Amino acid sequence: MAQATVNRPQEEDTKSFRLLSGHTIPAVGFGTWRSGAEATNSVFTAIVEAGYRHVDTAPEYGIEEEVGHALQASMRAGVERKDLFVTSKPWCSDLSPDRVRTALKNSLEMLQLDYLDLYLIHWPFHLKQGASKPPKPGDVLEFDMEGVWREMEKLVKDNLVKDIGICNFTINKLQKLLRFAQTMPSVCQMEMHPGWRNDKMLDFCMENGIHVTAYSPLGSSEGGRDMIHDQTVEIVAKKLNKSPGQVLVKWGLQRGTSVIPKSSHPERIKENIKVFGWQIPEQDFIALSTILEQKRVLDGADLFVSKSCGPFKSVADLWDDED
Ligand code: NDP
Numbered sequence: 001m002a003q004a005t006v007n008r009p010q011e012e013d014t015k016s017f018r019l020l021s022g023h024t025i026p027a028v029g030f031g032t033w034r035s036g037a038e039a040t041n042s043v044f045t046a047i048v049e050a051g052y053r054h055v056d057t058a059p060e061y062g063i064e065e066e067v068g069h070a071l072q073a074s075m076r077a078g079v080e081r082k083d084l085f086v087t088s089k090p091w092c093s094d095l096s097p098d099r100v101r102t103a104l105k106n107s108l109e110m111l112q113l114d115y116l117d118l119y120l121i122h123w124p125f126h127l128k129q130g131a132s133k134p135p136k137p138g139d140v141l142e143f144d145m146e147g148v149w150r151e152m153e154k155l156v157k158d159n160l161v162k163d164i165g166i167c168n169f170t171i172n173k174l175q176k177l178l179r180f181a182q183t184m185p186s187v188c189q190m191e192m193h194p195g196w197r198n199d200k201m202l203d204f205c206m207e208n209g210i211h212v213t214a215y216s217p218l219g220s221s222e223g224g225r226d227m228i229h230d231q232t233v234e235i236v237a238k239k240l241n242k243s244p245g246q247v248l249v250k251w252g253l254q255r256g257t258s259v260i261p262k263s264s265h266p267e268r269i270k271e272n273i274k275v276f277g278w279q280i281p282e283q284d285f286i287a288l289s290t291i292l293e294q295k296r297v298l299d300g301a302d303l304f305v306s307k308s309c310g311p312f313k314s315v316a317d318l319w320d321d322e323d
Helices: 036-050 064-076 100-111 145-157 171-180 199-207 231-240 244-254 266-272 282-288
Strands: 016-018 024-026 029-031 054-056 085-088 116-121 161-167 187-191 211-215
Touching: 029 036, 036 054, 036 064, 036 266, 064 100, 085 100, 100 116, 100 145, 116 145, 116 187, 145 161, 145 171, 161 171, 171 199, 187 199, 199 211, 231 244, 231 282, 244 266, 244 282
Parallel strands: 029 054, 054 085, 085 116, 116 161, 161 187, 187 211
Antiparallel strands: 016 024
8 A cells, every 4th residue: 555645746847857977867758668650750759849858768669779760860850969868778588787788789779879868677577588478487587686787887887878777666676776786776767647656665766866757657558547537637637727648747747756658649749748837736736646546557467477486476576565
């Protein structure tokens, strides 16, 4: 059960957040999961027409090459590389010390870049190449978190990535990482929307100076939770004369997180970043921050849980019983 903390809304209308490293991350980024054949057009529209500067992708999304085409086209259209913030994530089958650098090199090649702004451990679990969903016996391997992090740290030293971070960690796993990290994780990317606030993780990251990026801020797509049509979100949107998508993005920003909505529709891509120059008033912010039904959409069950053979026999196991 998530705790009932209500993080107070931020006063300033921030367009970027400063990371522990001193670099900045744009407050609104563009998500690319399930962008499919539209990925190149969507990312180009997001950057060149809508003004996004932060693009979130991963090899697991199967569209890094398409994202790369869009990045190149955006740069030909006049956007400078230094003004873009590109994030990718090694997949679980590459989470062994001997594979991390090759995984990064593959992402750089696909994206046609010579460095990434941010490289995040996608999930804190190590899978065998070609693992099934759900995993078969032997598909979930031991995760050498320290060995993998050391390799990620080397990527920073070698100027191949500017920042490193994590996704889908628990407080328990993050505490473990902090015990040996020589380079702190700059960013923790987690599912966060009013239907899954994950206050405990947000508070823990903030206490440690780790910036949080909220993924699936609209409740995700197929099989997700439709926060766009949530009653409280609709009421606040109507009152403020904004769209539900804008209210959800703004709620994340006012909690102090960067937010990475995905859309394949140009009008929504443009709408979702029009979140500056206005605020969600405190009482509406609190209404959004106290929605009772709290549940993860992306609990990792299909990827990592096997009731019969383990090592993770339940969703609670994956999340260290912290929910
Ligand atoms: P989102 O919460 O961003 O929701 C995307 C869905 O909302 C799509 O179905 C989209 O449809 C729809 N949508 C977008 N804008 C609007 C709007 N204004 N009005 C109505 N509907 C809208 O889901 P994601 O799960 O994609 O999360 C965002 C990003 O976060 C991902 O794309 C990915 O980059 C990242 N992510 C990271 C994870 C991790 O493990 N680190 C896990 C999951 C996501 P349409 O496209 O048709 O407009």
